[in-house]
Amino acid sequence: EDKVVQSPLSLVVHEGDTVTLNCSYEVTNFRSLLWYKQEKKAPTFLFMLTSSGIEKKSGRLSSILDKKELFSILNITATQTGDSAIYLCAVFLYSGGGADGLTFGKGTHLIIQP
Amino acid sequence: DSGVTQTPKHLITATGQRVTLRCSPRSGDLSVYWYQQSLDQGLQFLIQYYNGEERAKGNILERFSAQQFPDLHSELNLSSLELGDSALYFCASSVDQGSAYNEQFFGPGTRLTVL
Numbered sequence: 218e219d220k221v222v223q224s225p226l227s228l229v230v231h232e233g234d235t236v237t238l239n240c241s242y243e244v245t246n247f248r249s250l251l252w253y254k255q256e257k258k259a260p261t262f263l264f265m266l267t268s269s270g271i272e273k274k275s276g277r278l279s280s281i282l283d284k285k286e287l288f289s290i291l292n293i294t295a296t297q298t299g300d301s302a303i304y305l306c307a308v309f310l311y312s313g314g315g316a317d318g319l320t321f322g323k324g325t326h327l328i329i330q331p
Numbered sequence: 332d333s334g335v336t337q338t339p340k341h342l343i344t345a346t347g348q349r350v351t352l353r354c355s356p357r358s359g360d361l362s363v364y365w366y367q368q369s370l371d372q373g374l375q376f377l378i379q380y381y382n383g384e385e386r387a388k389g390n391i392l393e394r395f396s397a398q399q400f401p402d403l404h405s406e407l408n409l410s411s412l413e414l415g416d417s418a419l420y421f422c423a424s425s426v427d428q429g430s431a432y433n434e435q436f437f438g439p440g441t442r443l444t445v446l
Binding site for chain 2: 258259260261262265305307318319320321322323324
């Protein structure tokens, strides 16, 4: 059974701290790993990672994939209260007949305290 | 605003009832995905449609069904509802269903409460 595991499940830090969120996966037909941010409602897309060792960056957020060890990390530097959200990791699978949708982890609930 | 619309926003119903959730994808998107998000199970893929045809199934119960119409909007039908079906139901759309990932844009969700 395809599995995506995120850790920690919950994290509380102070504004300005740097955080690292982890995502490991055991899936078949892996194509890509994605990170989403979910605040009040719909998840919003952050990054897609397909190749090992290539860091993706967007402002204070960055992410990298290790396909050999089957994990990814999401780093947020100089955190702000607006970074408080649930961060979801998902893998995209493809079975040949059609995309299989996204398999999500349970998420990391990040709380940034002022 | 992702461009994906879902109705209704909230739905409260009783056990044993049947409901229909509606989704309109972004203009030009041919694929529609349905997801269920509950506290204990997290966000789970239910089913995917591409240009009117079912393409992939995830953890969708037999009591649930979906379809995609010629105008590409999709409906998710939930029947014989149980308390455990209470959840947030998301629709997402993407350009196509090829082997490369195409970003899925999520709608605002429908919150279903079964009493």
